[in-house]
Amino acid sequence: MTLRTGLIGLGMMGRHHARVMRTVEGTELVAVADAMGDPHGVAGGLPLYRSIEELIGHGVDAVVCAVPTGMHEEVALTLVEAGVHLMVEKPIASSVAAGERMLEAVTARGLTGAVGHIERFNPALQELRRRVDEGQLGRILQVATRRQGPFPARIADVGVVKDLATHDIDLTAWLARSKFDRVSAQTARNAGREHEDMLVATGRLANGAITSHIVNWLSPAKERLCVVTGEKGMLVADTLNADLTFYENGSVETTWESLANFRGVTEGDVVRFAFPKQEPLLTEHEAFRDAILHGTSRHVSLQEGLDVLRVAEAMIFSADHGEAVAL
Structure with missing residues (x-):
């Protein structure tokens, strides 16, 4: 199975995610999104959307969220409702309460959630x-x-x-x-x-x-x-x-x-x-992929991110x- 992946947030960190996501075996980066456009030319020939809803509509199995911390909860809950696995950049959320809601939603749907503690x-x-x-x-x-x-x-x-x-x-x-x-x-x-x-x-x-x-x-x-x-x-x-x-x-x-x-x-x-x-970012993406496909636990879970x-x-x-x- 090849995972169809998407990326939302095309800023300084998002451009690095896009570069690495194009190289992860067993996955295919199919579309990207950012409400502010594509300042670093990340999309290339990929579809570029303005919202998470449009990105989900393209058809994705997993999404990496490199949006500002204050938007993590909103984006994550939208992905969970659509049955999409997700990895958010660290920290997990802007507050513990928001992180708890994200963890509860992901757990209830049996999805894989990860936090990008790249170090x-x-x-x-x-x-x-x-x-x-x-x-x-x-x-x-x-x-x-x-x-x-x-x-x-x-x-x-x-x-x-x-x-x-x-x-x-x-x-x-x-x-x-x-x-x-x-x-x-x-x-x-x-x-x-x-x-x-x-x-x-x-x-x-x-x-x-x-x-x-x-x-x-x-x-x-x-x-x-x-x-x-x-x-x-x-x-x-x-x-x-x-x-x-x-x-x-x-x-x-x-x-x-x-x-x-x-x-x-x-x-x-x-x-x-x-x-x-x-490269640490590649190792991180491989851990996220393996968690989804094989149930491994090398990734940083939402629970760990919340801790x-x-x-x-x-x-x-x-x-x-x-x-x-x-x-």
């Missing part, structure tokens, strides 16, 4: 998770992330927490296989916009691991870093370059007494791994009210 599909993080699952780190003690860079002018409807930090919330829980239990956060608004542009957050997962997250839109240098520390060492993923490095806890005895007392563990071997590196949004809103609440929030 989970970065090859460095895919390899990191594989090694964590194999026990290379032993018990996970801490997950720390840094996600910083200049402000993207295309983002207008949400702040840095729901736009950028949702990546780190998702990948942290996914890598550690544990949900957030508690968060505490500080935010700032320095660029004269309605929404926050800086975040510093800490958290604790249900499995006892602690987390820290530095996220902002005000750094002149772009940084995407995830550090997972365990009993046996530390894995560091640089997702900008899809690099993964392992810092092993050393097994060589330290005879310098004061140094040994201070460090607690000794420095062991350092290894930078080589592994296949497929991420709950944590994001808890961080915003914590920052606004000056108190830690239990999830």
Whole structure:
């Protein structure tokens, strides 16, 4: 079976979806839609529609929604009513309540719903998770992330927490296989916009691991870093370059007494791994396809997307009210 796919939202992210959707085996991109037209020339020879209803009318099995976050619920519910599988860009919705309605509708119809948390599909993080699952780190003690860079002018409807930090919330829980239990956060608004542009957050997962997250839109240098520390060492993923490095806890005895007392563990071997590196967006689309056709669960489900949004809103609440929030 070949899935007939459609795309709504032809902005900066939509054009990348269109490029990749043309290459996914077992699927055919048959039409695209955007109320504002096609500023990047995405359609090519495909039919270009102005609304989700027109796109559905063309005949599609699954649709990728790259519209602004505030439109996710409306578009998703229209697709569900028509019996169409869907993947929405992250975050799942503009509010937890909207995300709950989307999840309820998709579940009731037995459709596949996915959220485009693309960072989970970065090859460095895919390899990191594989090694964590194999026990290379032993018990996970801490997950720390840094996600910083200049402000993207295309983002207008949400702040840095729901736009950028949702990546780190998702990948942290996914890598550690544990949900957030508690968060505490500080935010700032320095660029004269309605929404926050800086975040510093800490958290604790249900499995006892602690987390820290530095996220902002005000750094002149772009940084995407995830550090997972365990009993046996530390894995560091640089997702900008899809690099993964392992810092092993050393097994060589330290005879310098004061140094040994201070460090607690000794420095062991350092290894930078080589592994296949497929484009994350393609991996994400393949996971969505396989969920529809074969019932696999490599995709980011609507439930997982909703869990991420709950944590994001808890961080915003914590920052606004000056108190830690239990999830």
